[in-house]
Amino acid sequence: MSTQKGNNTRSRPQKHQNKSSFKNSLHDTSHRTKFINNIQVSDVCTRCKDVIEWKIKYKKYKPLTQPKKCVKCEQKTVRKAYHVMCRDCGKKLSVCTKCCQSKEIIPAPPDQEEQLKLDKELQVLLQSLSERKRRTFLRYMNKKEKDLGETSEQKKDDLVKKLNELNVKDDSEFGDLDDDDDYNDEEDVSD
Ligand SMILES: [Zn+2]
Ligand SMILES: [Zn+2]
Incomplete structure (x- = not known):
């Protein structure tokens, strides 16, 4: 087989080809994964949205277990993981609630x-x-x-x-x- 000496050229096609793109719910149908997959990333800039969506897709996303302190109003009003500012503050200042820069913000659907x-x-x-x-x-x-x-x-x-x-x-x-x-x-x- 593949350990055969001197046989470096592959004559057959790759055995396991990916028929579809990576799907994180393929073997995991838990509520947690379903919940995370349903998260609509919003109130952030496009770049931060991509970052968070990447985390969701590759199961790196860790939801908050309790609200986090907002960097602006200092209330425990941040409910979404990776966001540092609450929605209201983000809206008031028209900034991304993750990187805090004033860029084009993705509104909540x-x-x-x-x-x-x-x-x-x-x-x-x-x-x-x-x-x-x-x-x-x-x-x-x-x-x-x-x-x-x-x-x-x-x-x-x-x-x-x-x-x-x-x-x-x-x-x-x-x-x-x-x-x-x-x-x-x-x-x-x-x-
Ligand atoms: Zn706030
Ligand atoms: Zn951002």
């Missing part, structure tokens, strides 16, 4: 901000519901999550409508709101 707003709004509404209605709503929401192709805007409208609907109806009418038949399914709505 709008749907991410939208999602945060949505969550907060829904949480407030949720708190106004009784425990029972809350569970119904959560079940409804989980179901909705499975409906692909719905934009976050549509989803939000729908969920807010549903919440208001639950709020107005009293418990006696509650039963005919939706899916009575699977009412006993999925008792555990939390994940």
Whole structure:
């Protein structure tokens, strides 16, 4: 084989060729890797974005276990690993929150901000519901999550409508709101 003397020329093609590019989730499907792979690098300059994305891709990324002190406002407001400044300070000064230089900054994707707003709004509404209605709503929401192709805007409208609907109806009418038949399914709505 390859130890054969005097045979330095390879006559066969390389045995294991890479069919696809490096994929860090190939053998690791843990939540941690999934979580890290889903990180949207933002509020940094393009160069710092590349650096952080490289770390994510090659599994060098280490998420923060607790918020770090911002170099500007000195509050524990830095939630993203490798960033040294919090988002607010970065925005105020229009600088990269990693290298602190004023360059062109990658903004957070709008749907991410939208999602945060949505969550907060829904949480407030949720708190106004009784425990029972809350569970119904959560079940409804989980179901909705499975409906692909719905934009976050549509989803939000729908969920807010549903919440208001639950709020107005009293418990006696509650039963005919939706899916009575699977009412006993999925008792555990939390994940
Ligand atoms: Zn700050
Ligand atoms: Zn930077």
